Structures are given as structure tokens and as C-alpha cells.
Amino acid sequence: MNAFSNQPSPLDITALGNRFVTFSGGQNGEWEVIRVDSVTGDSLPLSQRMSRITGVAELSKDNNEWILRGVTSNVRYAERHEKNQLVAKQAGLGRKEATLGALIPIKKSAEWWNLTQEERRQIFEAKSHHTEEGLKYLPAIARQLYHCHDLGEPFDFLTWFEYAEEHADEFEKLVDYLRKTEEWAYVDREVDIRVRRA
Amino acid sequence: MNAFSNQPSPLDITALGNRFVTFSGGQNGEWEVIRVDSVTGDSLPLSQRMSRITGVAELSKDNNEWILRGVTSNVRYAERHEKNQLVAKQAGLGRKEATLGALIPIKKSAEWWNLTQEERRQIFEAKSHHTEEGLKYLPAIARQLYHCHDLGEPFDFLTWFEYAEEHADEFEKLVDYLRKTEEWAYVDREVDIRVRRA
Numbered sequence: 001m002n003a004f005s006n007q008p009s010p011l012d013i014t015a016l017g018n019r020f021v022t023f024s025g026g027q028n029g030e031w032e033v034i035r036v037d038s039v040t041g042d043s044l045p046l047s048q049r050m051s052r053i054t055g056v057a058e059l060s061k062d063n064n065e066w067i068l069r070g071v072t073s074n075v076r077y078a079e080r081h082e083k084n085q086l087v088a089k090q091a092g093l094g095r096k097e098a099t100l101g102a103l104i105p106i107k108k109s110a111e112w113w114n115l116t117q118e119e120r121r122q123i124f125e126a127k128s129h130h131t132e133e134g135l136k137y138l139p140a141i142a143r144q145l146y147h148c149h150d151l152g153e154p155f156d157f158l159t160w161f162e163y164a165e166e167h168a169d170e171f172e173k174l175v176d177y178l179r180k181t182e183e184w185a186y187v188d189r190e191v192d193i194r195v196r197r198a
Numbered sequence: 199m200n201a202f203s204n205q206p207s208p209l210d211i212t213a214l215g216n217r218f219v220t221f222s223g224g225q226n227g228e229w230e231v232i233r234v235d236s237v238t239g240d241s242l243p244l245s246q247r248m249s250r251i252t253g254v255a256e257l258s259k260d261n262n263e264w265i266l267r268g269v270t271s272n273v274r275y276a277e278r279h280e281k282n283q284l285v286a287k288q289a290g291l292g293r294k295e296a297t298l299g300a301l302i303p304i305k306k307s308a309e310w311w312n313l314t315q316e317e318r319r320q321i322f323e324a325k326s327h328h329t330e331e332g333l334k335y336l337p338a339i340a341r342q343l344y345h346c347h348d349l350g351e352p353f354d355f356l357t358w359f360e361y362a363e364e365h366a367d368e369f370e371k372l373v374d375y376l377r378k379t380e381e382w383a384y385v386d387r388e389v390d391i392r393v394r395r396a
Contacts, residue, residue, distance in 0.1 A: 152212065
């Protein structure tokens with residue numbers, strides 16, 4: 001047995017650099033919150049503003065109504081021909097005309113995580129055409145996926161979208177499509193946070 | 199712009215429960231360190247003892263010569279027939295007769311992480327037979343993989359092995375085999391820490 005001090009060991013997230021992201025809701029932030037809906041399971045508080053910070057976030061005391069964290073990582077399901085198309089077509093975040101945003105945190109079921117890689121790929125793409133469908137909306141809908149299944153967070157993924165007012169209907173079509181797929185049968189919790197650049 | 203306090207936001211690793219592991223080297227710990235070798239890149243300090251704690255670790259002040267953290271996660275490459283064989287054949291950690299241990303932290307190259315899933319699987323199994331070869335050594339060599347690529351840690355994986363004295367030669371064969379595979383061409387840093395139950 002060891003004699004332990006009372007210091008729990010924190011992870012050094014500074015080493016993740018700009019791979020790390022913190023979304024938080026409260027009084028501050030560059031995004032005005034339009035609405036917060038629960039799609040499946042518990043919702044999140046409806047805050048006035050939302051902040052999205054990459055790198056090590058020093059949170060405002062006024063922005064702790066909810067806090068979600070994630071990290072960019074390697075692709076899990078896209079194959080070479082798909083990744084090449086994604087890279088060729090996708091737009092970056094921060095476009096001036098992309099005044100609307102959506103943060104959709106998702107938690108998948110234990111059943112999903114117990115599947116093997118090729119079983120998950122089969123559901124994700126062969127049956128649900130997740131990437132194939134998403135590609136149709138590029139570059140209009142800019143998208144960034146953050147992973148948090150291995151970070152002890154309440155969700156497994158934070159999906160972040162930015163788009164112009166004129167593409168708002170297209171975004172609804174994409175979201176509606178995905179929610180009807182077989183993949184979505186494995187979604188245990190989903191919240192839909194819509195924001196507008198403040 | 200937000201007015202931030204000086205509080206960086208720590209991840210709540212308590213939510214990971216026993217998925218979280220902390221290995222640390224120093225004066226304490228249930229494992230006596232036999233040797234520490236650099237296989238590729240920088241080594242780690244040769245400490246007297248090593249501790250392996252699952253769950254939230256409250257580290258001894260005497261055990262901070264080096265600290266490595268990781269998390270158990272879903273399988274990345276094993277397909278159904280392989281996962282079933284692994285589950286059927288593998289032994290758990292903590293067997294009384296398994297008095298020898300090896301902690302082999304590995305960091306893979308940016309080139310590896312830029313590959314797509316099927317390209318990594320192709321190298322991992324079709325070319326390197328990683329799982330197929332490892333299966334031959336079950337249940338003699340108990341193995342647990344911890345992920346840390348997305349945690350901001352200095353390594354991407356912590357591979358932990360426990361085995362009995364009588365299987366020490368077999369373990370060397372397994373390690374020698376893996377280091378000659380095509381997969382290992384993508385290993386940027388590897389340290390080999392050998393321990394004995396104290």
C-alpha cells in the first residue's frame with residue numbers, strides 16, 4: 001500500500017493545444033443562444049450566450065451554466081476516397097457569412113461501443129450513409145467533430161456546424177436525415193443548441 | 199471578448215471511473231522496477247518502484263519521477279471473429295502466478311494518425327498480423343491496452359502485460375515479433391519498463 005497525498009492527478013490538457021475545445025453557456029460568448037432542445041434524454045440549461053474556445057480555456061465565471069469539452073482526433077470511419085472528398089470540399093470554421101451555428105452533443109449507447117470497428121462502420125456508412133449524405137452539404141455547412149468518449153465527459157461527441165442564413169433549410173434536412181438513420185438507434189442522449197453570431 | 203478568470207478548466211476524470219489508469223514511478227508501488235530501456239526516442243527515469251492505480255489516483259508525493267495516464271476504450275481494429283477469440287482466450291490482470299510485468303508506452307507518428315481507418319487496419323492486421331500473433335500467447339500473457347492519444351499525454355498507448363516467470367521467453371518472442379512488423383515503422387517513441395511484483 002502506498003501513502004497517498006490528497007492530490008488527484010489532473011490531465012495536462014495544455015499539451016493538446018488547439019486540438020482541445022471548450023463550449024460553455026452563460027452570460028458571455030460570441031454566440032447568442034436561440035434555442036436549446038432535448039432530442040433524446042436530458043437537455044442542457046438555456047443560457048443567454050455560448051462561448052467556443054480552442055486551446056486551454058480559462059473560463060469566465062459567468063460562463064459556467066454548462067461546460068462541454070472535446071478534442072479533435074483521427075478519422076474513425078471515413079475511408080481514403082471519402083476523406084479525400086471531405087478535405088477537397090469542406091469549408092473552414094469562422095467564415096464571415098456563416099452567422100448561424102449549431103452545437104449538437106451526442107452520447108451513444110453501451111451497445112454501440114461494444115460493437116467492433118467493422119460493425120460500427122457497417123452501420124455508420126453502409127446502412128446510414130453518414131459521410132455520403134454529409135458530403136452533399138459541403139461546403140455550405142462547415143462541420144467540426146470533437147471526441148469526448150474517452151475524456152469522462154457527459155457526451156461522446158460534440159458536433160459543431162456553421163452556416164449562412166441562406167443554408168438554414170439545408171441544415172435542417174441534413175439533421176432530419178441523420179436522425180432517421182439506423183446509426184441514430186444507438187444515440188442515448190442528444191441535445192440541439194442553436195446559436196447566432198452575436 | 200470574454201473576461202476570463204485564471205481557472206483553467208480541468209477534465210473531470212472521476213467520471214471515467216475504473217476506465218482510467220495511472221502508472222507512476224518513484225519510491226512506492228507494488229512493482230519493483232527491473233529495468234527501463236529506450237527502444238525508440240527518449241527514455242523515462244529508472245525509478246525504484248512502479249505503481250499502477252485504476253480509477254482516480256491520488257498520487258504519492260514519492261511517486262512522481264514519471265507519471266503516465268491512459269483510459270480503456272472501445273476496440274479500434276479487432277473484427278468480430280478476432281474480438282470473440284480474444285474474449286474467449288484472454289486472462290485477467292492480477293493472477294497470483296503472474297509475477298512479472300511490462301509497461302510499454304508507445305507513441306505513433308503523425309503519418310500514422312493521418313491514415314484512414316482502413317489503411318491503419320491494413321497495416322495493423324493484414325500486413326502485421328498484430329491480433330493474430332498476440333492470440334497465440336493467450337492466456338499466458340495477460341494484456342491490457344490503455345489509450346492516451348486524445349488525453350494530451352506524451353505517449354499514444356500504454357500497453358501493460360502480466361505473465362509468469364515460466365512464460366518470460368514467450369513474452370520476449372512476442373515483443374521481438376511486433377517490433378519487426380510494418381506497423382512498428384510508425385512508432386516514433388517506445389520505452390520498455392520491466393517490473394516484478396514486490
